[in-house]
Amino acid sequence: MDSEDDMHDANDVESMDDDEGFYSDEMGMDYYGSDDDIDVDFGEDNEGIKRIEASRAENNFIILKESDIKQRQEEDITSVSTVLSISRAASSILLRYYNWSVSEVHEAWFADEDRVRKTFGLLKKPVVQLPSSRELTCGICFEAFHRGSIRSAACGHPFCCACWEGYIRTSISDGPGCLILRCPDPSCGAAVGQDMIVMLVSDEDNRKYSRYLLRSYIEDNKKVYVAIDYDIWSINQPLIRGLHITSIRQPKVGVLLYIL
Structure with missing residues (x-):
């Protein structure tokens, strides 16, 4: 016992x-x-x-x-x-x-820069070459926009500002996963960094993102x-x-x- x-x-x-x-x-x-x-x-x-x-x-x-x-x-x-x-x-x-x-x-970077870039979506150059026309088609809503209203990550995939904002805002609302955000194109692994987030979403969403980054x-x-x-x-x-x-x-x- x-x-x-x-x-x-x-x-x-x-x-x-x-x-x-x-x-x-x-x-x-x-x-x-x-x-x-x-x-x-x-x-x-x-x-x-x-x-x-x-x-x-x-x-x-x-x-x-x-x-x-x-x-x-x-x-x-x-x-x-x-x-x-x-x-x-x-x-x-x-x-x-x-x-x-x-x-x-x-x-890691000095051991194999190319491997690190590929793994984490830090592309050296775009994988998509945009046409020189004044209007471009958004890859999400498929509407035509003046190229000044189109934004791309390092990959070059074109999306309108409104679709970008919705995509990023939803990710931030879902939680800390927004810190590993990638291009909305399903076939693309290009990283979406804080520079694009600052440019495309509201001050409130930017504050949330910054808090998640500090939390990390x-x-x-x-x-x-x-x-x-x-x-x-x-x-x-x-x-x-x-x-x-x-x-x-x-x-x-x-x-x-x-x-x-």
Whole structure:
């Protein structure tokens, strides 16, 4: 017969298994709540922050505000854009796929640039040559438009601004999948970056897209963690050297930690 301690241990394991999302892929999504409420509440509590500060020397991290995280994200995007001589939109796409690791992006790019471009839809030149006529036909609604009202991704497939807007807006409404948006042509894998999104959709949709991009930087980046109620909630690792994890779904207090 199992001892009482063994029964308690078994119950503890079962409890962890039943804790929905504790180590699941949906953990980060639960933290932010629904797609309509994706702002992070970075509250202030001096006592809690002091406890985190006390662990800083041992754990080698710094505490950042949301604005600091945004700045670091911008710096990473600028770094990749400068070194690889590509647009900031293309840099964002690559960084997201490589979990916001600048070094991994550089390594993959210089090892095989053509392979990286093909994999992530960063084309060097259009695959469609548009006629020189004043009017072009939209590939979605099949209406004729003045070429000034037609937009294309790097592939060159022509779509009117209204169809582009509807396509992008629907993708943003569906959630973070908008960060891996591709050309509307089913046969095309050309990436649609933030530069086109800024140009084609409303300010509100642009803000949502930017929040999803920041959310990706926090969730996917191996150097970024969230401290909640003075414990460490890690998206990428289960433990940071002795600091306890909590799986709180809707935190009211939080700060961001950046691992050095």
